[in-house]
Amino acid sequence: MEINFTYIALCFSFFSVAGWVLEAVYRGLAGRKLVNPGLLHGPYLPIYGTGAVALVLVISAMEGHGLLVKAPAYMAVTTGLELVAGTAALRFLGLRLWDYSDQRLNYRGIICLKFSIYWMLLAFAFERFILPPYMELAAMIPPAVAHIAAIAIPSIMAMDLLAVFIKRFMSMASGQKTEADARFAETARPILNLPAVKKLEDFNHHRGKTRLAHVTEVAYISFLVGQKLSLDCDAIIKGALLHDLFYYDWLREGPRLHGFRHHRIALENARKTTSLSKKEEDIIKKHMWPLTVIPPRYMESLVVSVVDTFCSTRDYLTGIKKQKHGKNASGENRI
């Protein structure tokens, strides 16, 4: 089978779910109760999917080579992955997912020689026993279904991961929260008091939420993330509060291809409303990235773009849930 985006994304999705099932069954049998073995809400463990993709790539690159070449390559890839995942979990989530401190020849408790040998052996087992039946199974999926699944499943996992990251970023002691809220209110007040911004209250943005509520939420969450990452929070708050400064109901009116064009409209309106720094302009201009191809110039712009995507997707999904609930509730009443 040709290794392309669909193949990689399907492989990632399949082994993420398979890894979750494996761990859930193992831990369920050990503890005699069903537990979610991952940090995410859904039934997947992306570390397994990432590992499988890394192995597929290295196996295909090493095709035709002997054991002596394959063994160090497999060991380097699996250990490298373990090092990146362990370090990222410690750095960004403050979590030590495993600890090899009591093992000989370990590095910061994240990797050690004994487990690197185990991973290498597992990589050979994966090549021999797991990959061939998986490839047969994947070949049976109709191409259209494979394309949809390859986009949908990793997207759901990415949103789930983002939700967990944002929740972790936002968790803080109550004293710290009061302090952060006061700083946000102080910086946001002059912008929220501008008549051009107040007007956003009159526009519905996402399923029952006004545009003013949306930009305020994006600004607040981006500010909390920015604080954790020691970024320019004043620019984040101002840019985020102005990022959707347009005055039409985008579901019913406004320019065609709104998603690709409204960042320019918002920027023009923001320039007429207040003075903007280069960074604040970039935050507004790039908030739809990657839909608008040119990437953000500043970390602050990237944070606002990611938080905006998260808030919009969550509002959309919550709206669908509410709609379904409404339908169910009315169905119950009829019975």
Ligand SMILES: [Fe+2]
């Ligand atoms: Fe927008």
Ligand SMILES: [Fe+2]
């Ligand atoms: Fe937005």
